Amino acid sequence: xxxxxxxxxxxxxxxxxxxxxxxxxxxxxxxxxxxxxxxxxxxxxxxxxxxxxxxxxxxxxxxxxxxxxxxxxxxxxxxxxxxxxxxxxxxxxxxxxxxxxxxxxxxxxxxxxxxxxxxxxxxxxxxxxxxxxxxxxxxxxxxxxxxxxxxxxxxxxxxxxxxxxxxxxxxxxxxxxxxxxxxxxxxxxxxxxxxxxxxxxxxxxxxxxxxxx
Amino acid sequence: xxxxxxxxxxxxxxxxxxxxxxxxxxxxxxxxxxxxxxxxxxxxxxxxxxxxxxxxxxxxxxxxxxxxxxxxxxxxxxxxxxxxxxxxxxxxxxxxxxxxxxxxxxxxxxxxxx
Ligand SMILES: [Zn+2]
Numbered sequence: 267x268x269x270x271x272x273x274x275x276x277x278x279x280x281x282x283x284x285x286x287x288x289x290x291x292x293x294x295x296x297x298x299x300x301x302x303x304x305x306x307x308x309x310x311x312x313x314x315x316x317x318x319x320x321x322x323x324x325x326x327x328x329x330x331x332x333x334x335x336x337x338x339x340x341x342x343x344x345x346x347x348x349x350x351x352x353x354x355x356x357x358x359x360x361x362x363x364x365x366x367x368x369x370x371x372x373x374x375x376x377x378x379x380x381x382x383x384x385x386x387x388x389x390x391x392x393x394x395x396x397x398x399x400x401x402x403x404x405x406x407x408x409x410x411x412x413x414x415x416x417x418x419x420x421x422x423x424x425x426x427x428x429x430x431x432x433x434x435x436x437x438x439x440x441x442x443x444x445x446x447x448x449x450x451x452x453x454x455x456x457x458x459x460x461x462x463x464x465x466x467x468x469x470x471x472x473x474x475x476x477x478x479x
Numbered sequence: 480x481x482x483x484x485x486x487x488x489x490x491x492x493x494x495x496x497x498x499x500x501x502x503x504x505x506x507x508x509x510x511x512x513x514x515x516x517x518x519x520x521x522x523x524x525x526x527x528x529x530x531x532x533x534x535x536x537x538x539x540x541x542x543x544x545x546x547x548x549x550x551x552x553x554x555x556x557x558x559x560x561x562x563x564x565x566x567x568x569x570x571x572x573x574x575x576x577x578x579x580x581x582x583x584x585x586x587x588x589x590x591x592x593x
Binding site: 308310311331333334340342346349358360361362363364365369371373377383460 | 584
């Protein structure tokens with residue numbers, strides 16, 4: 267399937283919003299393959315955390331036709347880009363300025379069928395983590411895991427019975443350890459669904475689910 | 480769907496009260512199965528309260544057992560085709576105000592509030 271049109275975004279927008287890149291496109295390929303395999307057909311509520319340009323949420327909207335698309339980001343440039351990207355691609359995205367899923371409190375608990383996080387996974391000094399500017403889109407601190415490790419404990423509560431969580435990782439994040447941790451702590455099954463080498467990045471898309479798929 | 484998450488605010492924090500709402504109608508293709516699935520995920524009393532407060536619709540306090548297409552169309556219109564463009568969302572518990580600007584709710588809190 268075609269990737270969403272982002273022609274409304276200018277180079278100046280990418281000073282403030284993460285420009286879709288190899289990691290984004292790998293995630294799109296993984297989601298398309300999962301949809302083709304019928305895994306996403308009953309998804310009613312999708313939540314993308316850190317939606318940036320909105321490219322991924324728009325793609326999900328194009329793939330699934332009917333699905334509520336909630337998209338959070340802590341960067342106002344990103345939430346507005348996400349909104350515009352939805353409009354541009356005839357997809358209704360509901361962006362919310364929020365840290366992770368905190369805007370929804372307990373309301374989303376057990377209700378997210380499709381949870382997506384392409385986190386800031388790059389290994390950086392810790393003090394680069396946690397701004398609300400463009401650096402927040404990649405700076406991951408120690409092991410590139412400082413942001414992801416804060417999000418992972420929220421996943422189990424958010425996922426619905428058939429909910430699926432897709433996480434973008436790089437080798438430095440030690441995805442196998444993440445997978446073991448999520449299985450041991452929450453009983454979630456984990457599988458690497460797609461990998462790709464992009465420059466120095468060893469990217470892997472990991473899927474978490476309540477049942478073994 | 481949005482609720483107050485100010486630290487220590489745990490009562491009467493949902494649904495947020497919407498003030499000075501500016502709304503917009505969009506068109507979304509109706510899909511009956513999808514609408515049925517969505518209803519299961521909605522907090523019905525909060526949905527009824529919000530739709531009434533916004534002057535949009537007067538829904539039954541209890542979700543009917545038999546959901547016919549006409550009823551589903553109403554839900555479809557409210558949940559999927561009505562968008563908040565601007566306004567204020569006020570927490571009835573702690574009075575915190577969240578703003579909606581250009582169609583985007585700002586649910587970020589200051590560090591001291593988290
Ligand atoms: Zn409150």
